[in-house]
Amino acid sequence: MRLKVKLALFNLLSKLAVAALLLLFMPLITERLNLRQIDNELVEKREEIISMISRVGIEPFLEPEADSSFGSYNILKEEFISLEYAAPGTEINQINVVRRLIDDEIIDYRVLSYSLTIDGKTYILEVGKSLARVRQTGRNIINIVVLFLVIVIVVTFVSDYQFTRLTLKPLYRITAKLENISSPDNFDSTRINTSTYDFRELDSSITGLMERIKGSFEKEREITYNISHELMTPLSVLRSRLENILLSGVKDPETEIKITESLKTLQRLQSLVNSLLLIARIESRQFLKEDSFPVNEILDQIMEEIKPLAEDRKIEIESSLKDNRTLERVNRSLIFSMLYNVVNNSLKNTGEGGKIRIETMSDSQNRLILTISDNGKGMDREQVSNLFMRFRNRNRNSGDGTGIGMAITKTIADFHNIQISAESEPGRGTKIIFIFF
Amino acid sequence: MNVLIVEDEKSLAKEISSFLTRENFLVEVAHTGREASEKIAVNLYDFVLLDLGLPDYNGLDLIKEAKKVNPEASFIIITARGAVEDKVKGLDLGADDYLAKPFALVELLSRINAVARRKFKVPDNDIQLGEFTVKINSRRLFCKGAGVDLTKKEFDLLLYLVLNHDKVLTRQQLYEHIWGNILDDQYDSNFIDVHIKNLRKKLNAHAPSPWLETVRGVGYRVTTGEN
Numbered sequence: 001m002r003l004k005v006k007l008a009l010f011n012l013l014s015k016l017a018v019a020a021l022l023l024l025f026m027p028l029i030t031e032r033l034n035l036r037q038i039d040n041e042l043v044e045k046r047e048e049i050i051s052m053i054s055r056v057g058i059e060p061f062l063e064p065e066a067d068s069s070f071g072s073y074n075i076l077k078e079e080f081i082s083l084e085y086a087a088p089g090t091e092i093n094q095i096n097v098v099r100r101l102i103d104d105e106i107i108d109y110r111v112l113s114y115s116l117t118i119d120g121k122t123y124i125l126e127v128g129k130s131l132a133r134v135r136q137t138g139r140n141i142i143n144i145v146v147l148f149l150v151i152v153i154v155v156t157f158v159s160d161y162q163f164t165r166l167t168l169k170p171l172y173r174i175t176a177k178l179e180n181i182s183s184p185d186n187f188d189s190t191r192i193n194t195s196t197y198d199f200r201e202l203d204s205s206i207t208g209l210m211e212r213i214k215g216s217f218e219k220e221r222e223i224t225y226n227i228s229h230e231l232m233t234p235l236s237v238l239r240s241r242l243e244n245i246l247l248s249g250v251k252d253p254e255t256e257i258k259i260t261e262s263l264k265t266l267q268r269l270q271s272l273v274n275s276l277l278l279i280a281r282i283e284s285r286q287f288l289k290e291d292s293f294p295v296n297e298i299l300d301q302i303m304e305e306i307k308p309l310a311e312d313r314k315i316e317i318e319s320s321l322k323d324n325r326t327l328e329r330v331n332r333s334l335i336f337s338m339l340y341n342v343v344n345n346s347l348k349n350t351g352e353g354g355k356i357r358i359e360t361m362s363d364s365q366n367r368l369i370l371t372i373s374d375n376g377k378g379m380d381r382e383q384v385s386n387l388f389m390r391f392r393n394r395n396r397n398s399g400d401g402t403g404i405g406m407a408i409t410k411t412i413a414d415f416h417n418i419q420i421s422a423e424s425e426p427g428r429g430t431k432i433i434f435i436f437f
Numbered sequence: 438m439n440v441l442i443v444e445d446e447k448s449l450a451k452e453i454s455s456f457l458t459r460e461n462f463l464v465e466v467a468h469t470g471r472e473a474s475e476k477i478a479v480n481l482y483d484f485v486l487l488d489l490g491l492p493d494y495n496g497l498d499l500i501k502e503a504k505k506v507n508p509e510a511s512f513i514i515i516t517a518r519g520a521v522e523d524k525v526k527g528l529d530l531g532a533d534d535y536l537a538k539p540f541a542l543v544e545l546l547s548r549i550n551a552v553a554r555r556k557f558k559v560p561d562n563d564i565q566l567g568e569f570t571v572k573i574n575s576r577r578l579f580c581k582g583a584g585v586d587l588t589k590k591e592f593d594l595l596l597y598l599v600l601n602h603d604k605v606l607t608r609q610q611l612y613e614h615i616w617g618n619i620l621d622d623q624y625d626s627n628f629i630d631v632h633i634k635n636l637r638k639k640l641n642a643h644a645p646s647p648w649l650e651t652v653r654g655v656g657y658r659v660t661t662g663e664n
Binding site for chain 2: 229232233235236237238239240241243244246247248253256257260261263264267270308309312
């Protein structure tokens, strides 16, 4: 999950939690506040009535014909007052919620009951107030609060998300810079413009590190290049000298063969040095990537090239070319070498009557997949892991190879951002897989 | 023909010089750019073999200088491999060919001959080998009037052996001539053997080809009996 999504989600969840808590306790709180308010009012009313009774006496409140009790509701049944006789000695002073049926309507009342003794008679005064309205008001308040909360959450969520997105942008640019490169050489060292201190530090330390890596890579390449270059002249001298001896006519056939053998050894040295030079030159990007051609074109060329040798060894070359897309901006001769090395390697490691299969297809992401497989002698796990390393697969190549061909292939693949991998099993054969761009 | 070898590595210059002398060239050697510049100013050379990696002189300047004094001179640039830009610049300045170190002496000779044929417009004569005729211009091989169907590689191989007739060519020399250097690591002596085997098969279907010899342990040779 991306950081900005994570932050936004957390933000949203914490807001929702606060809102939920608020909504959970709000009815309780409003109810309590309301009751307290009502109770105060009821007490006030009681005092008012008591002061009225003390002024005018109790008689006006007692209806003569009905058995000496008094009841009064206001029209909307909002409030009522009642006064009735009670058993002498009754003492009561309480407030509670009472459900009353009035005109076929159940109404909850907050009722204050109070006993008072006047002229030796005990009465109970009840003052009630309907709860319906205050409850309705409470509900309305809660509705308004809910609406308000929703608006606040949505607005702050959007603004928070935008803010984190903007703030994190430099971080994403830094990760994008790192994701898009296959080697430190491709690293874009232009600084990222940000006001966030941490990102600036991160960017500058990554850039610094990359520069240092790049520097040491360059140094290594330079050394390889210079050594190889310097070896060329003495090699050249030796070669010319031996060739001169051969060309001037050697009488003794045994000497002639020995000189030829020396030339062969020299040739191995030469091809080794050339290979190292080639790798150094590819790694220091001395090759241009300016060619475009359909992939079948190069595969046909390779098969044509390898055919006489394969026929001679009775090895069958099969192909199933299902994706003939055009390779854009590549170096043709390097791509040729890259694939040719693999096919030739298969040829070397496949016995008479074997089979080499060249396949192209496109995968679900519409990438070109090219595989070269054989049913030759295969490799064990260790050999597979060393396959693309210089000098590590010596024992695999018999004869003239220097054991560096697959390292060249890997270097060329890296140079073109082509993924390369190998699958192999001893006795079953080897499969090399290229995934283009 | 007069050849000037400009090469600071003395032992290499010596080998090239003794080889070309044996091939009937008049050879002079200069080990420094200054020396070369003086010689070019005084003498007329048909060929200058120029090592671009001279310590005291920019080899490319030497081409410019020489072209002023003697526009007829042909240049073959010799350089340690890899300097692609040098090659392009050299050819732009009018060098005729380019060879990377280390090269085969026979390859050098065949480049010189090719440049000479181009320059002096020597018609490519048909070459007779037993009952076979190699037509260089049309790149075809005939036997008693009938065409022999060869692949491009087979023809190139045959032609190289024919042009260097009576010399034993090693498999490496043949391989380098035909495939160049890019596939260095994949050099496989079997390649040449297979192609020669196929070539022989095709030749022998028309007429015997005793002139194409295998020199055991060394390589192959075409004998014309001219030498």
